Amino acid sequence: MPKTFPHSTLTYRITGWILFPAALLFTLFVALKYRKLRYLRQRLGIYSRQENRSCSIWCHCASVGEINTALPLLKQLQAQNRTLLVSTNTVTGYQTLQSAGLDNTAIVFLPLDYRIFYSRLLSVFSPGVCLIFETELWPNLFLTAHNKNISIAIVNGRIGDKTLNAPHFLHTNYRRALGCVSRVIASSEENAQRFIELGADPDKVAVLDNLKFALPAIEITDLAKPLTFPYLLCASTHADEELQIIHQWMQNKPDALGLVIAIRHPQRSKEVCKQIESVGLDYILHSKHSAFQRLDQVYVIDTLGELAPFMAHADLVFMGGSLIPLGGHNMLEPARMHKCIITGPHYQNFTAIVDELVDAKGIIVVKDAADLMQKVNELANNKPLRKQFGENAQQYVQSKQQILKRYTQIILQFIHDHS
Numbered sequence: 001m002p003k004t005f006p007h008s009t010l011t012y013r014i015t016g017w018i019l020f021p022a023a024l025l026f027t028l029f030v031a032l033k034y035r036k037l038r039y040l041r042q043r044l045g046i047y048s049r050q051e052n053r054s055c056s057i058w059c060h061c062a063s064v065g066e067i068n069t070a071l072p073l074l075k076q077l078q079a080q081n082r083t084l085l086v087s088t089n090t091v092t093g094y095q096t097l098q099s100a101g102l103d104n105t106a107i108v109f110l111p112l113d114y115r116i117f118y119s120r121l122l123s124v125f126s127p128g129v130c131l132i133f134e135t136e137l138w139p140n141l142f143l144t145a146h147n148k149n150i151s152i153a154i155v156n157g158r159i160g161d162k163t164l165n166a167p168h169f170l171h172t173n174y175r176r177a178l179g180c181v182s183r184v185i186a187s188s189e190e191n192a193q194r195f196i197e198l199g200a201d202p203d204k205v206a207v208l209d210n211l212k213f214a215l216p217a218i219e220i221t222d223l224a225k226p227l228t229f230p231y232l233l234c235a236s237t238h239a240d241e242e243l244q245i246i247h248q249w250m251q252n253k254p255d256a257l258g259l260v261i262a263i264r265h266p267q268r269s270k271e272v273c274k275q276i277e278s279v280g281l282d283y284i285l286h287s288k289h290s291a292f293q294r295l296d297q298v299y300v301i302d303t304l305g306e307l308a309p310f311m312a313h314a315d316l317v318f319m320g321g322s323l324i325p326l327g328g329h330n331m332l333e334p335a336r337m338h339k340c341i342i343t344g345p346h347y348q349n350f351t352a353i354v355d356e357l358v359d360a361k362g363i364i365v366v367k368d369a370a371d372l373m374q375k376v377n378e379l380a381n382n383k384p385l386r387k388q389f390g391e392n393a394q395q396y397v398q399s400k401q402q403i404l405k406r407y408t409q410i411i412l413q414f415i416h417d418h419s
Contacts, residue, residue: 232376311337314334
């Protein structure tokens with residue numbers, strides 16, 4: 001029986017309540033922005049009578065990325081006639097869950113990290129076990145669930161540098177939270193060691209490959225070609241990355257290749273367009289649905305959920321979040337589509353995958369934006385090499401096909417042991 005920690009530290013609780021007015025104002029802002037009263041009340045742990053139902057398994061996925069990773073496993077649990085409660089932090093995550101076709105599932109927003117709000121959630125839905133996907137370490141969530149005899153497993157767990165280097169008082173609370181966890185399934189050996197360093201019991205930590213390998217492949221032939229010319233796709237880019245790329249593109253762009261930028265956060269589209277104009281380039285926004293598209297224009301994808309066709313037909317794919325110290329983004333989707341993939345030097349969120357892809361000659365790691373453009377120019381004129389990199393990447397992903405089966409077996413055993 002794990003040691004019971006009835007509370008987070010006094011420092012954490014005081015800090016939380018001092019910050020509560022700011023958290024409440026931000027929650028209200030998001031609710032008004034998206035016209036979602038549900039977001040406001042559920043973030044405060046308030047649920048309607050219609051939402052009152054018993055769910056055997058509580059699954060938490062922070063946002064869209066975690067949801068997409070978790071969906072194959074959630075559907076496996078559904079196939080076992082399990083009733084699910086799935087929580088998320090964001091409106092886009094909620095919308096993704098609504099469109100996922102999950103039966104026997106209650107979908108809610110996760111309350112803010114205060115025990116009174118979690119107690120309301122748990123009293124309404126009464127789950128027996130809790131599955132936390134990837135990176136979420138909310139101390140009051142873990143402590144409240146544990147003290148209500150709800151067993152917790154962290155699934156596809158990873159710990160980022162920000163969490164590892166958090167202030168001491170947060171480390172103390174992470175240690176208390178992890179003391180409440182019955183099982184940690186880490187996505188790599190490095191992440192397993194990070195969980196142990198933060199306070200997880202080594203005997204409760206296991207390592208599997210990344211659950212992202214379980215995502216289904218997309219058939220390229222099912223996706224219409226979105227542009228009439230060959231192009232480099234820069235996917236999931238962030239602030240400063242676009243500017244670096246645009247400057248290098250202006251100085252050294254390939255003659256027969258266009259540039260497509262898919263912004264990670266589309267609300268930044270005005271900022272990116274101003275940057276493009278500042279170097280004397282023209283652009284076109286995907287949201288404008290213009291039929292006039294030229295090779296010398298920068299094509300900016302400023303919407304969500306429409307990246308797949310552009311990735312499927314790209315000649316080269318650069319994964320953003322990696323020219324800046326952000327940690328990179330998931331490169332398995334372009335790998336499934338046998339794309340020639342390039343990443344920057346900051347890929348610490350996917351270290352194990354990138355290192356294995358490098359060994360398989362399925363990805364190219366560049367030092368900076370200048371190096372990126374040099375590699376793009378080399379590959380633009382070498383179709384056989386691009387094809388070989390793409391095939392190697394796809395073969396690497398196919399070698400991990402059993403991962404969903406392994407996760408399902410472990411999770412079902414966990415549920416059996418703790419229900």
